[in-house]
Amino acid sequence: MPAFPSTIARPVSHELEIRKSRFLTHAAPVGSVADAEAVIADIRKRHWDARHNCTAMITGLRGEQARSNDDGEPSCTAGVPMLEVLRQRRLTDLVVVVTRYFGGIKLGAGGLVRAYSSAVSECLDAAQLVERRELTEALLTVDHADAGRLDNLLRDWAAGHGGTLGDTDYAGQVTLRVWLPADALPDLADAAAAWTAGALTPERGATRIVDVPA
Structure with missing residues (x-):
């Protein structure tokens, strides 16, 4: 439950x-x-x-x-x-x-x-139901040239790991956000490393209650 x-x-x-x-x-x-x-x-x-x-x-x-x-x-x-x-x-x-x-x-x-x-x-x-979950924010900072590809990979990954994408920030680099269960952070780190030949490490952010479509 x-x-x-x-x-x-x-x-x-x-x-x-x-x-x-x-x-x-x-x-x-x-x-x-x-x-x-x-x-x-x-x-x-x-x-x-x-x-x-x-x-x-x-x-x-x-x-x-x-x-x-x-x-x-x-x-x-x-x-x-x-x-x-x-x-x-x-x-x-x-x-x-x-x-x-x-x-x-x-x-x-x-x-x-x-x-x-x-x-x-x-x-x-x-x-349409919306579930409330306690999720942790992870941030991935990438170059503009890689942002579209990584956004798609991250979206697919989140859908299979109980997560949901957050807002994206565009500045000198692009910051992608995903909210996910805290115990899924190591899996995200492994996935990000595989996507970028080890060049990308997610940064852990805040934990809060997030609305996720059921």
Whole structure:
């Protein structure tokens, strides 16, 4: 199991109809509770005419903060089931809003729980996940003439070793960056030596939490 909960790469929406009620789900990645509340406020403004705009959010690197709101639905039939879906999927730093346009047929408590849970689950099925990993930066400083070739080699190497490329700096020389598990640093050093007949040695940089597409 990953050490940290995942999040989603970008906002995603989904529509579900159950017994004439429309459930419009919006999920969005956020960096804080304030960001989540701004997303909620925007959706409530856009769907002001809906009967309910129910919400759930989890924030923090380890999902330390969680909130939910039934927005007029019977207690614990909307926000809490929505939040439970986020917890079961080990997600954080996202907010989910389910907007319900009532179709005239009551669903009952159990039906509401299933409806709001399904609305969130189906929406998240369409989302691209982003994993959080503790990775270490490695820097490779190369001549401009070699940068393109080594960038391609480094990209392929990172894909097979649980790493991801960082930003490239262009100055008198080119600095390539890759974020990788700390225990993969010796393998990178061997690979860099093989690519350059022993002329290139990666420099170890900082260690931090990095978002990596799942």
